[in-house]
Amino acid sequence: MRTIVHLSDLHFGRTDDALLTPLASVIAKLAPHLVAVSGDLTQRARTTEFQAARAFLDRLPEPQIVVPGNHDVPLHNVFTRFIGPLDKYRRYITGDLDPFYADDEIAVLGINTARSLTFKRGRINSTQIERAKTRLCALDPKITKIIVTHHPFDLPDRRDSNERVGRADLAMDMLSACRCDLLLAGHLHVSDAGSVATQSVDGSHDIIVVQAGTATSTRGRGELNSFNAIHLEANRIEVRRYGWRPLDSVFQSMGGESFGRSAGGWKSLSPAP
């Protein structure tokens, strides 16, 4: 049994600071085996924003798998945007743009989809896909394989395909062939979880896709701030959403969704109570 806390779109520079301590407290109580942060740590990729994000990450449990988002690439400073787009991210957050964690139950790989050119949408390239394939396909089938990106490869209800990362289909073919189990993403500031069907030469394989809302940004797009706590067993995965309750100043469980492993991958079970 493993627990992963999945945070996204912190957006330091546009945070509601009243949420920071309650968020760190509830995460400490959940005592996760790993914290995954799926990008957009800052609002405008400013030094002070990265410093604040770094200070907050230091309050959270280790190990952490963190990937950058489009907001972590400078938008207005054209020189740094193209010459050293992730220099500040590397300096303050992590120099590892291919973070990887594995134990005897889970393997978690972070992939950077933030780009200078396709600023908002993001992209995965063939080198990254090959590298992920080498890492994931070789693992014992008993190990639950998890990918963390900022931009989604796929979405629970197959919304507008423009919201999927560039070259998503190529990536999904690899993830299906490697029998990947769970994809964690953000970017949309809307939380959601579901199972999507994939097809590879080895047959069909359903993968769980999870979107985290924004944990701390004031730009919630109609949703309350939230994050996910994901409980993983060999044949069952539960994605539980914690939402901000402003009147009580706490993050509280708001229900979730459970999935069961079958021969064709992961199927949605009845919603978790």
Ligand SMILES: [Fe+2]
């Ligand atoms: Fe964002």
Ligand SMILES: [Fe+2]
């Ligand atoms: Fe984003």
